Amino acid sequence: MTKGLTKRQAEVLEFINRYLEEHGYPPTVREVAAHFGFRSPRAAHDHMKALQKKGYLRVRAGRPRAVEVVRPRSGIPVLGRIAAGLPILAVEEAEEVLGLDPGFFGSGRFFALRVRGDSMIEEHIQDGDLVILRAQDWARPGEIVAVLLEDEVTLKRYVPRRDVVELHPANPRLEPIVVTPDQAPRILGVMRGLVRKA
Amino acid sequence: MTKGLTKRQAEVLEFINRYLEEHGYPPTVREVAAHFGFRSPRAAHDHMKALQKKGYLRVRAGRPRAVEVVRPRSGIPVLGRIAAGLPILAVEEAEEVLGLDPGFFGSGRFFALRVRGDSMIEEHIQDGDLVILRAQDWARPGEIVAVLLEDEVTLKRYVPRRDVVELHPANPRLEPIVVTPDQAPRILGVMRGLVRKA
DNA sequence: ATCTTTGGTGTACGCACGTATAGTATGGGG
C-alpha cells in the first residue's frame, strides 16, 4: 500500500496519478475534494500536504494545479530482490522502473525480469535482456513463463504433460526440469515482450 | 517543423512540452509569456489558442494550467513510409509512436525500425522486432546500422575495410554487401536497443 | 488598395483556486 501512507492518502495519490494520466495535467485541490465527496477543500488539501511531507508529491505553494508526482508516473517494475520468498512486483516498491508505457504490451499488470545466462538463447533471448511479463499464476501450454524455483526466478517454457509438468529451457545443452503438479513451482507471469538495451 | 505551425507556434509548443517533462504539470499562460519575454499574457494566450485550433493542444476554458498536449508527449517514432527517398524520423509526423521513455537508451534522437525477415537472426533479432536506433550518419566498425539501400531501409553490421565498406547480415545463408566508399549508402542510425512484443 | 494572418503591447474584469482560521469526531500510543 505504497508503504508509510494511510489508506486515504494512498487513495488520493492514486487518484492524482490516474487524473494525470487521463488529462495530462494534475487536478486542483477542489477537484480532488469533489472526487471523494469532501464538502470542504480543506480535507483534500490536508491529504496532499501529508503526501508532500512524506515525499510523494511536490507542490508549488499558491500555484493552482502545480502538483508534481515525485514517485513513479507509471512504468514497469523491474523484478528486484526477493523478500520472504516472494519477489517485489509493485511499481511503488521497485528499485528500478522501466519507463515504458504499460498498455503497450496489452492490459494487465506487468513486471520485467533481467535475464541471466543464455538458457533461452534459441528463443533469441540473450543475456542482459529485460523480459516483460504479465503477472498471472497460470499459463497456456507452450508459453514462456517466469517461475519461482528455490527462491530464484527463472524463465522457462511451460509444457504440461499427462502426469507431470515440464519446464523447458531453450538451449540444447540444458535439460528440461520435470516436476509433479503438486510440487509445481509458482508461476509469476507469462512473457509478453522483451526490451534490449545497447 | 511540426507541419502547419508557424515558427513561433512551434516554439511555444516545444516549450510547453519541455516544461511538462520538467515539472510534471503544464505552464500557465503567463509563464509561457515570461519565458518568451512577452510583456503581455495576451501574446502567449493567442499562440496557445492557435495551437488548440490546429489540434495540438486541448485547453479547458477558464481553468488555470489546464493544458493538455494532444500529440506526442514524447516517445520514439517508428520508421514509417519513405517519402521522397528519405524516411520520416520526426516524432510529430510519425504514424506510430513507441510509448517508451527516450533517455532510457541514452542521449540523442532516436527512432525505431520494424524488422522484416531473419537476416539478423544470429544477433538474436527476429522477425517483427522493433529495433531502436540513435539517429546519426556515421558508425564505428562492428556496430549494427540502419542504411538506406535503394529506397529501402535495412539493418546490417557496418564493417569498413581498406578500400571498401562491407555490410554484413547476421545470417550464414546471406552474403555481405560490398560497396566502395563513394557509393556507400547513407547511414540513418546505429542500433542502441530492441523491443519485442508478444 | 483592402483584407487576413501573424505577432505583439497595455489594461482590466471576475472568478477559480490555494490557503488560513475555527471547530468536530475518532482512535492509537505513551
Add this chain to the structure above:
DNA sequence: CCCCATACTATACGTGCGTACACCAAAGAT
C-alpha cells in the same frame, strides 16, 4: 489520562490566472 495524528465540515481572504477589450504594426494574399 492526555496528546497527537487522522479525517473531516464550514466559511472566508487574497490573488494568480484565463480571458476580454482596445489598439498597433508588418507581411502576404486577393
